[in-house]
Amino acid sequence: MTTQPLDVTTLTADLIRHPSVSPDPGESQIALGATLEAMGFVVTHLPFGEGAERTPNLFARLGTGKPHLCFAGHTDVVPPGGSDWAHGPFAGTVENGRLYGRGACDMKGGIAAFVAAVSAFLARTPTPRGSISLLITGDEEGPARFGTRKVLEWMKQHDLIPDFCVVGEPTNPVAIGEVIKIGRRGSLNAHIVVNGRQGHVAYPHRADNPVHRLLHVLAELTAAPLDNGSEWFEPSSLQVTSVDVGNTATNVIPAMAEARLNIRFNDLHTGAALRGWIETICMRHAPGATVNVSISGESFLTKPGPDVSALSAAVKAVTGREPKLDTGGGTSDARFIAQYCPVAEFGLVGASMHQIDEHVAVSDLACLTAIYENLLERTVA
Numbered sequence: 001m002t003t004q005p006l007d008v009t010t011l012t013a014d015l016i017r018h019p020s021v022s023p024d025p026g027e028s029q030i031a032l033g034a035t036l037e038a039m040g041f042v043v044t045h046l047p048f049g050e051g052a053e054r055t056p057n058l059f060a061r062l063g064t065g066k067p068h069l070c071f072a073g074h075t076d077v078v079p080p081g082g083s084d085w086a087h088g089p090f091a092g093t094v095e096n097g098r099l100y101g102r103g104a105c106d107m108k109g110g111i112a113a114f115v116a117a118v119s120a121f122l123a124r125t126p127t128p129r130g131s132i133s134l135l136i137t138g139d140e141e142g143p144a145r146f147g148t149r150k151v152l153e154w155m156k157q158h159d160l161i162p163d164f165c166v167v168g169e170p171t172n173p174v175a176i177g178e179v180i181k182i183g184r185r186g187s188l189n190a191h192i193v194v195n196g197r198q199g200h201v202a203y204p205h206r207a208d209n210p211v212h213r214l215l216h217v218l219a220e221l222t223a224a225p226l227d228n229g230s231e232w233f234e235p236s237s238l239q240v241t242s243v244d245v246g247n248t249a250t251n252v253i254p255a256m257a258e259a260r261l262n263i264r265f266n267d268l269h270t271g272a273a274l275r276g277w278i279e280t281i282c283m284r285h286a287p288g289a290t291v292n293v294s295i296s297g298e299s300f301l302t303k304p305g306p307d308v309s310a311l312s313a314a315v316k317a318v319t320g321r322e323p324k325l326d327t328g329g330g331t332s333d334a335r336f337i338a339q340y341c342p343v344a345e346f347g348l349v350g351a352s353m354h355q356i357d358e359h360v361a362v363s364d365l366a367c368l369t370a371i372y373e374n375l376l377e378r379t380v381a
């Protein structure tokens with residue numbers, strides 16, 4: 001099979017024209033699957049979940065050789081969020097060197113860049129040594145229950161875990177080539193409810209003030225930094241996000257006080273250890289307090305090795321920039337992939353992601369395509 005190089009801007013605009021507010025109804029993945037099949041990929045559509053939760057996913061593989069390089073991404077997008085788009089959110093309009101539309105940078109442009117890169121790579125290297133795959137989910141922006149996590153379980157069952165995975169999320173703040181993400185912090189939410197005994201402020205001995213107990217809890221939780229950072233991570237951060245009593249009277253000791261907090265934690269902690277720490281402090285100052293802790297994700301890190309080096313080198317070769325290896329920002333599906341294989345994230349400039357008039361520079365699409373093609377040459381040629 002001879003493959004013709006595909007145009008990245010056309011590919012991105014075609015994907016944008018399939019509206020796919022999370023969870024993706026699926027048409028964008030049918031179109032993407034057809035493109036990949038025409039390039040020689042074996043495409044498997046993997047819908048998981050039932051009813052309103054039904055999530056389309058796609059796994060596509062070209063070749064069976066080693067090493068196996070996987071590209072991961074999502075076709076679902078966040079809602080347009082308003083009607084004052086200068087260009088329709090699903091029109092895929094190009095104007096003044098920019099392509100507009102929901103998903104342009106997060107992350108239909110990233111998917112299109114990888115597909116275009118593979119097409120250009122195959123045009124010059126029709127029979128590569130290694131193999132290439134795509135793991136595409138339709139639910140990354142939503143609850144992410146029937147997406148990447150389920151596809152990885154299926155890949156494990158079928159012995160399809162890659163040697164290295166690149167997630168095409170927009171990682172660059174301003175210019176392409178600035179940042180490769182090699183890990184992410186974990187995230188934990190806690191809700192603390194302290195019950196006391198209501199009473200008159202003039203007769204405090206007949207009451208038990210839960211506000212004072214809660215203040216002692218929060219004072220100890222925030223007294224010292226959680227850590228000073230680690231080799232690849234910034235210091236962990238605990239932020240109290242809410243303290244509520246709901247008392248409007250000036251002469252009443254309230255019966256209850258509650259607080260919420262979030263911790264973004266690095267690889268020096270686990271969610272379970274932080275949960276235990278919070279519970280111990282609550283026990284000390286407010287025995288009987290109700291503490292609800294939910295862990296949205298553990299921290300993870302791919303220690304820089306040959307794979308991350310190849311990606312850095314590809315970025316440098318195309319852009320001239322030395323990308324910073326970073327672990328900041330929110331969470332992504334890479335947290336699931338990290339449980340199976342080394343993973344790094346590199347994509348477009350994310351400045352307009354989730355905003356009105358989301359857009360990407362056409363020149364950035366070409367640049368990212370060249371970087372992915374360079375990576376393919378370094379790893380699977």
Ligand SMILES: [Zn+2]
Pocket residue numbers: 074106107140169170
């Ligand atoms: Zn995204």
